[in-house]
Amino acid sequence: MRAIVITIGDELLNGTTVDTNSAFLGRELGNIGIQLFEKLAISDKKEHIIDSLERYVGKADLILFTGGLGPTKDDITKQTLCEYFGGTLVRDASVLAGIEKAFARRGLTMTDRNSDQALVPDVCTVVPNAYGTAPGMLFEQNGSLVFSMPGVPFEMRSMFAEQVIPILQQRLELPVIVNRHLMTSGIGESWLADRIADLEEALPPHITLAYLPSPGVVKLRLTGRGTDSRKLQEEVDAQVQLFAERLGKHVYGYDEETLMASIGRRLMALNKTLSLAESCTGGNIGKLITSIPGSSAYFMGSVVSYDNSVKEKVLGVSRATLDTHGAVSEETVQEMLSGILRITGTHYAIAVSGVAGPGGGTEDKPVGTVYIGVAGPSVTEIKRYTFGQKRDTNIEYSSMYALHQLRSMLDADLEKQGISA
């Protein structure tokens, strides 16, 4: 099985746009058992599209084009594909009806350019576009399935998931693939690898493990390949169970749940509320917490006390504490916690104060020094971290480790009360 993704567009070559479509397709193809062989990005010129077809048609089993469609591109991709596969453009009634409906819904008037999007090669199968006006197309030649999809990410993603995958599953002999994820927080990849080395070693050859690290979170992916779907699911689930038992409290969730979503799930199970007192993170923890729809059920709000005057006046941190211990200290974070709990009356609170950099570092507290405190109904925990030199990564790590500390406390409280989240 040889699969190729070809992205079309000058904006991909001159770097105006970072291509996320091909990474999406790589992941989605992997999920149905197709390993991408290579990816090519080309300009939206006719000769370049022809050249790529000559290079791959008859040699690859699957060719996925994205981009180069749409009214402003003069439909160069569609015309070129039509010509290459020896067809003629004809008006497709169902595509036209879809375009007319889309325009009516938005109360807009169609131009000729818009209705010309209903012209499709008579040698292709139309692949409907549920979220846009440029139809997808499927051509077949010399053993190659050639799909052309729009480049707009959300149009392409839904077309691929809803239309293309079912065709691939019907037309190609694909293995059964089962993916499961374990989500861990607050520990490093190498620590994790040491902890589960023997389990990884003992995996049967048809089940593989991948480490997918990001700041504060490492995702473990177990991938099983086989032919019997039910049996494989059971085998992978059994392995997930083994790894989860070994890693215990380091696992906060499964199957790509974010740390923010897992915190929301826990707070709702406990029926408790949260507030924040941020400083060096500037609002980023609140931004992360509120990225979850429905977070207003448990998140009350926050004070970003960037300047010491706000720490004093709003949160009630004492001048003496700031003078004696400094804004970046356990004592200040303790008083930030007391202050935000007093103001908002929530059950839990996070407070963070640190030196994000590039300025503000001292010998005792260099750039990257951050105090993170979490207060709950029964206990308060404040830790000192030393992250790195870069402002943006210091903010990101501070935020994710604060969420990790909160998650750990919520887990302890859930366990104490015998509640499962």
Place this chain on the structure above:
Amino acid sequence: MRAIVITIGDELLNGTTVDTNSAFLGRELGNIGIQLFEKLAISDKKEHIIDSLERYVGKADLILFTGGLGPTKDDITKQTLCEYFGGTLVRDASVLAGIEKAFARRGLTMTDRNSDQALVPDVCTVVPNAYGTAPGMLFEQNGSLVFSMPGVPFEMRSMFAEQVIPILQQRLELPVIVNRHLMTSGIGESWLADRIADLEEALPPHITLAYLPSPGVVKLRLTGRGTDSRKLQEEVDAQVQLFAERLGKHVYGYDEETLMASIGRRLMALNKTLSLAESCTGGNIGKLITSIPGSSAYFMGSVVSYDNSVKEKVLGVSRATLDTHGAVSEETVQEMLSGILRITGTHYAIAVSGVAGPGGGTEDKPVGTVYIGVAGPSVTEIKRYTFGQKRDTNIEYSSMYALHQLRSMLDADLEKQGISA
């Protein structure tokens, strides 16, 4: 001139990593007058690397490999390149010294695997890696310059900027390229295009205009190509002047300055301070403001009043206002502004309240309805916006339009006081 970027790594094909290196290279090449012809992503297998070399060596003038280097990859790329170009691996004293220095600095012990990174093909020119242990390499064959660079973005970026570009400028006949940017906020791309259509039309053929839109901000890039650097600079500057005059107050800055940085520059010129009262943006405006190093000079802090109780208790929004007009209203935003100014004593404040979605919409105030208010020393402006259906883009647009409104007020105040920022 035919230039190709080849990225090596299974993580790029299976979608674990989104490739940002090739977009960086596309932009940087464009800046020195080289248009990227195509980009290819391949696996880190020997036969795949050989196949790509056979495809391009002698046909492309410039081939840039990234990735596939480093001790954990078994240096497959280095060995393959060495073999393809007919060389032998030899220990390079300067590379070894660099690796030893890097290990000593971090207090780590070198393994054989690390010192083997000093093995380089005797048929290449070593390209030093200032930020890592895997050296870059330059090979030449049949008119092709072939560079191999590490895949770690910050190592690759500095190697390319500091080492590779000077070689390209020396070895290739490159045109002189001058890029200048105009940064605009608060207006759409099509409005902009209409407004400057005649100026764009009148551009000389060697100067081109590109629109680079992102939420709330449209960057205009003028690119001049020529041979005489000074003359071209003057010509492009003159065009920048024409476009800037036409667009007037819509231009907030030049040459890729962010809206956040431009606000900091203005507040510092006015010697004034800022605070925020956020609601639906959850902390994101504070996060954006504090992404700028040194923002503590003018940003005092914020209250994220996600729940109405925080709007009442902390910001002092009256219960009557919330009951009568709702949290998403001009009246509430007005009281949020008064509250945050009273608490923090800053000269300027932003307040935002809206329905980010997916829940919470009503017939009068559907999802995407957002009130954005800005208060300054002399005036308060509150506007109602209707953004879209998606939670994350509503938050992003609300934040950027809030910054745009603040920027406009700062410009008016700077003008009134005859200060140039």
